[in-house]
Amino acid sequence: MALLQIAEPGLSAAPHEHRLAVGIDLGTTNSLVATVRNGISTVLNDIEGCALLPSVVRYTADGSVQVGHAAQAVQSEDPQNTIVSVKRFMGRGLKDVGEVGNLPYRFVDAPGMLQLRTVSGAKSPVEVSAEILKVLRERAELSLGGELVGAVITVPAYFDDAQRQATKDAARLAGLNVLRLLNEPTAAAIAYGLDNAAEGVYAVFDLGGGTFDISILRLSKGVFEVLSTNGDSALGGDDFDHRIYCWMLENGGISALSAHDTRLLLTNARTAKEQLTEYPQAKITAILGGGDLVDLTLKREAFYDMTQNLVARTLQATRRALRDAKLKVEDIKGVVMVGGSTRMPQVQHAVGEFFGQAPLNNLDPDKVVALGAAIQANVLAGNRSADEWLLLDVIPLSLGIETMGGLVEKIIPRNSTIPNARAQEFTTYKDGQTAMSIHVVQGERELVSDCRSLAKFELRGIPPMVAGSARIRVTFQVDADGLLSVSAREMASGTEAGIVVKPSYGLSDEEITRMLQDSTRHARDDMVARALRELQTEAAQLLEAVGNALQEDGDALLDEVSQARIRSSMDALREVLERDDQQTIKRAVEALNSASTEFAQLRMDKSVKHALAGHKLSELED
Amino acid sequence: MTISLTENAAKHVQNFLAKRGKGVGLRLGVRTSGCSGMAYKLEFADAVDSEDLKFVSNGVTVLVDQHSLPYIDGMELDYTREGLNEGFKFNNPNVKDACGCGESFKV
Numbered sequence: 001m002a003l004l005q006i007a008e009p010g011l012s013a014a015p016h017e018h019r020l021a022v023g024i025d026l027g028t029t030n031s032l033v034a035t036v037r038n039g040i041s042t043v044l045n046d047i048e049g050c051a052l053l054p055s056v057v058r059y060t061a062d063g064s065v066q067v068g069h070a071a072q073a074v075q076s077e078d079p080q081n082t083i084v085s086v087k088r089f090m091g092r093g094l095k096d097v098g099e100v101g102n103l104p105y106r107f108v109d110a111p112g113m114l115q116l117r118t119v120s121g122a123k124s125p126v127e128v129s130a131e132i133l134k135v136l137r138e139r140a141e142l143s144l145g146g147e148l149v150g151a152v153i154t155v156p157a158y159f160d161d162a163q164r165q166a167t168k169d170a171a172r173l174a175g176l177n178v179l180r181l182l183n184e185p186t187a188a189a190i191a192y193g194l195d196n197a198a199e200g201v202y203a204v205f206d207l208g209g210g211t212f213d214i215s216i217l218r219l220s221k222g223v224f225e226v227l228s229t230n231g232d233s234a235l236g237g238d239d240f241d242h243r244i245y246c247w248m249l250e251n252g253g254i255s256a257l258s259a260h261d262t263r264l265l266l267t268n269a270r271t272a273k274e275q276l277t278e279y280p281q282a283k284i285t286a287i288l289g290g291g292d293l294v295d296l297t298l299k300r301e302a303f304y305d306m307t308q309n310l311v312a313r314t315l316q317a318t319r320r321a322l323r324d325a326k327l328k329v330e331d332i333k334g335v336v337m338v339g340g341s342t343r344m345p346q347v348q349h350a351v352g353e354f355f356g357q358a359p360l361n362n363l364d365p366d367k368v369v370a371l372g373a374a375i376q377a378n379v380l381a382g383n384r385s386a387d388e389w390l391l392l393d394v395i396p397l398s399l400g401i402e403t404m405g406g407l408v409e410k411i412i413p414r415n416s417t418i419p420n421a422r423a424q425e426f427t428t429y430k431d432g433q434t435a436m437s438i439h440v441v442q443g444e445r446e447l448v449s450d451c452r453s454l455a456k457f458e459l460r461g462i463p464p465m466v467a468g469s470a471r472i473r474v475t476f477q478v479d480a481d482g483l484l485s486v487s488a489r490e491m492a493s494g495t496e497a498g499i500v501v502k503p504s505y506g507l508s509d510e511e512i513t514r515m516l517q518d519s520t521r522h523a524r525d526d527m528v529a530r531a532l533r534e535l536q537t538e539a540a541q542l543l544e545a546v547g548n549a550l551q552e553d554g555d556a557l558l559d560e561v562s563q564a565r566i567r568s569s570m571d572a573l574r575e576v577l578e579r580d581d582q583q584t585i586k587r588a589v590e591a592l593n594s595a596s597t598e599f600a601q602l603r604m605d606k607s608v609k610h611a612l613a614g615h616k617l618s619e620l621e622d
Numbered sequence: 623m624t625i626s627l628t629e630n631a632a633k634h635v636q637n638f639l640a641k642r643g644k645g646v647g648l649r650l651g652v653r654t655s656g657c658s659g660m661a662y663k664l665e666f667a668d669a670v671d672s673e674d675l676k677f678v679s680n681g682v683t684v685l686v687d688q689h690s691l692p693y694i695d696g697m698e699l700d701y702t703r704e705g706l707n708e709g710f711k712f713n714n715p716n717v718k719d720a721c722g723c724g725e726s727f728k729v
Binding site: 145 | 638653705709
């Protein structure tokens with residue numbers, strides 16, 4: 001029979017409806033998958049008991065794909081087809097990736113995102129990442145005994161919209177339903193339960209294999225906000241290995257090494273580094289290709305000395321992050337350690353000294369991001385009661401569309417929590433209108449010109465109808481990552497069009513604040529402006545309707561004098577239409593209305609006659 | 623009337639409860655649903671209800687509501703590993719017929 005897990009009180013799943021959800025740390029060097037089982041967040045191991053899956057993908061000539069350790073093992077033999085650190089290329093064009101020359105790959109410039117040419121064809125970073133995610137998904141489904149309902153995938157806090165979208169696309173390609181993307185430092189903070197802790201500012205210090213990131217987060221009302229990030233994309237555990245390697249060359253009197261020997265010594269350096277975390281000294285022995293023996297002993301103090309400036313560089317970046325957040329060291333309530341390299345005692349010590357407090361380090365720093373993502377996935381999948389925490393975000397500025405006259409119709413008001421979806425119906429403005437332009441805007445002001453334009457698209461294929469009778473449903477949906485999708489659907493024919501935008505993209509807090517202040521300051525002006533625009537739109541519609549009627553029935557129903565009178569009222573209205581004067585426009589509208597009343601009456605009689613012609617009275621009596 | 627846990631199952635439950643940081647024990651039960659009649663309920667228990675029957679097996683408190691007991695009386699709960707998957711297994715002597723995966727059953 002199936003193996004069951006213990007659920008939270010009252011939340012047992014129905015048979016075959018287990019809400020299996022995972023958290024995935026899609027890392028530059030290694031990736032992991034974790035889930036909440038029996039109330040505890042746990043990393044899922046592969047069949048060999050390994051938690052870390054090297055983020056390495058190899059394409060072979062026969063079309064098969066190797067992922068993880070198998071691919072890593074042949075990395076140096078088949079560098080062009082073995083993709084490492086693909087995360088650096090996610091959502092990037094060729095011009096965004098600076099040091100292309102040093103990499104063994106054959107890049108292909110493609111619109112939006114670069115591609116890598118391999119023996120089995122050009123692959124985009126999205127496809128490569130999807131291979132890694134597929135392996136993790138399979139591992140999770142085997143471990144949990146069923147299909148996943150979804151996954152939370154972590155991304156660096158500094159990832160922009162294109163990089164986030166690329167990550168989502170990779171997940172979709174791997175057959176994963178993305179519950180949401182979560183910032184890596186936020187995931188680490190969640191793993192430590194900081195979301196249940198007192199409100200305040202926290203620092204997340206993430207020193208991985210090849211990258212260093214420091215993030216300053218503020219927790220308020222259960223929501224983590226990233227105040228600043230800093231770091232060094234070329235500083236990590238590998239640099240510490242390299243220092244030991246150089247020390248070995250100097251002290252062992254070794255020179256002119258083969259590629260194989262270099263690799264051997266670097267592996268030894270890494271082992272020594274890991275030993276020094278536990279022991280005061282490490283013995284390094286290796287036999288080189290030429291038969292020479294390396295036999296050295298590295299003391300902890302010597303290791304600390306040679307890596308001092310590497311540690312100092314992390315602290316410099318930390319200082320910059322604090323400065324950007326306009327905070328002092330004393331403002332930091334807690335420090336979270338992430339990344340395997342934070343195990344090194346000199347790093348722990350330096351961070352503790354810098355912040356004047358012991359950092360949080362009792363969770364495995366390699367796993368902490370995945371563990372936090374799993375906790376979030378468990379909540380989003382509905383395995384925790386609703387009154388427990390959920391990371392809430394709000395929409396900073398209202399979202400809406402442009403309507404006739406350059407006015408804004410707000411569809412999702414500001415401060416609505418996300419995810420969120422709202423729909424509203426609109427109609428056509430002209431007779432026989434077959435297309436409608438949807439202009440998505442953001443802001444609190446009444447006029448489109450005072451708001452920020454986000455996107456424009458067209459709904460075509462509306463069946464021709466009288467103005468005002470088409471029903472077009474416009475739906476705004478903001479997902480948990482703040483991505484906005486807008487769709488418009490003509491209800492009779494089902495014709496649909498849509499677009500995806502990220503509303504907060506490119507807007508700083510100051511800009512948002514300014515836009516909000518403007519809206520209160522101009523509230524009265526906006527009201528007047530709206531009334532004027534509405535009147536102008538109404539007047540233009542009247543001109544159009546009367547003009548059409550004259551063309552159709554003018555000669556048949558009216559003499560020349562009456563026609564001329566109506567035309568002159570129309571000209572008078574046209575002349576004042578663009579003026580910013582409500583009273584004048586209103587008077588001109590009234591004049592045209594009264595000038596055309598008789599004509600309207602005649603047309604009405606004519607159409608009634610037309611409708612009744614050929615019918616007997618008895619037919620109409622029921 | 624007995625409900626029991628194997629030593630291995632008890633060890634795991636105690637570990638889970640300790641890490642969860644709250645809870646008085648396990649709640650076992652059945653409810654009507656699923657493809658073959660009844661389905662098991664396996665939850666953490668935060669409080670004892672007046673309707674509950676209480677069993678202690680290998681140091682773990684197991685709560686069962688009176689309506690559920692006839693369906694699971696004599697059951698032994700085990701914790702096993704099958705490939706990468708691991709979890710609790712219900713050895714229920716009352717089961718006459720179960721669906722393919724054993725998640726729901728008939729007595």
